[in-house]
Amino acid sequence: MAEAKCLALLADTNKPYNVQGVADMLASQGFKKAQVEKALMALAEAGKISCKEFGKQKLFIPSQEGLPELDAAEKDAKLSRISQLQQSRKEFEAEISAQRKELAQLNSVLTVEELQAQIATRLQQVQEAETKLAAHRGGGIVAVSAEDVAAAEQRFATGLTAWERYRRMFRDIWDTVSENLEANQADVFEDMGVETDEAIGETLAAYQHLLPGRKKAKAC
Structure with a gap:
């Protein structure tokens, strides 16, 4: 069946x-x-x-057995029709592709609500910038003079020099007294209450780079 x-x-x-x-x-x-x-x-x-x-x-x-064969004219007509249909299919495919691209572009365009939200955000940013500018023009922001900058750099350099000197002094003393010490250095420092640069997550080199033109103290 x-x-x-x-x-x-x-x-x-x-x-x-x-x-x-x-x-x-x-x-x-x-x-x-x-x-x-x-x-x-x-x-x-x-x-x-x-x-x-x-x-x-x-x-x-x-099976194609027993089916009548097409004469030359009919065969040519059918082949021509097939060619026309294939061309039409290509045109339809091209049109569909173009419409898909157009649809993708339309989907990427912002909606009215999204545009309004962006405009509101930009207006708020402009208002904030204008407020800061008005404060600056009205004297709300105090400009730092070159003399103030130089004085701050001098104070910083003085503190940095003291840091280098005291660090070197401690290292010289510690190297002498701990020459035959077998205990862990970090444990000893903790028991003694010694605060090291490493313990607080700071390094001397990081601050030395802030004043590249300064003559450094002798490294320890």
Whole structure:
């Protein structure tokens, strides 16, 4: 029964089908895909239809025996029609591609609500900038003079020099008294209450770089 239905479908339509295509066409008549596949393979083995494999896909082709052959004019007309349809398909595909691009561009355009939100944000930023500018023009912001900068740098340099000197002094003393010390240095410092640069996460070099033109004290 399944073989007869499959053979009739292929003969009536005179088109190649895969298993799923035939199963879809015969599903309304109660045939399952497994039945259809078994019937198509049996028809192919019996030579009633042809089976061509394209990778994992099998295509079942109805027999062309007994069908009238087209004369030259009919064949040329059908080939011309096929060429026209192929050209139309290319034009439709190009039109669809253009419409998809246009749709993507439209989707990327901000909505009215999004534009209004951006405008509000920009206006707020402008207002904040104008407020800062007005404060600066009105004397709300005090400019630092070159003399103030020089004085601050001098105080910083003095403190940095003291740091270098005291660090070197401590290191000289510590190297002497700890020469034969077997205990862990960090543990000893903790017991003695000694605060090191490393313990507070600071390094002398990081601050020395802030005054690159300064003559450094002798490194310890």
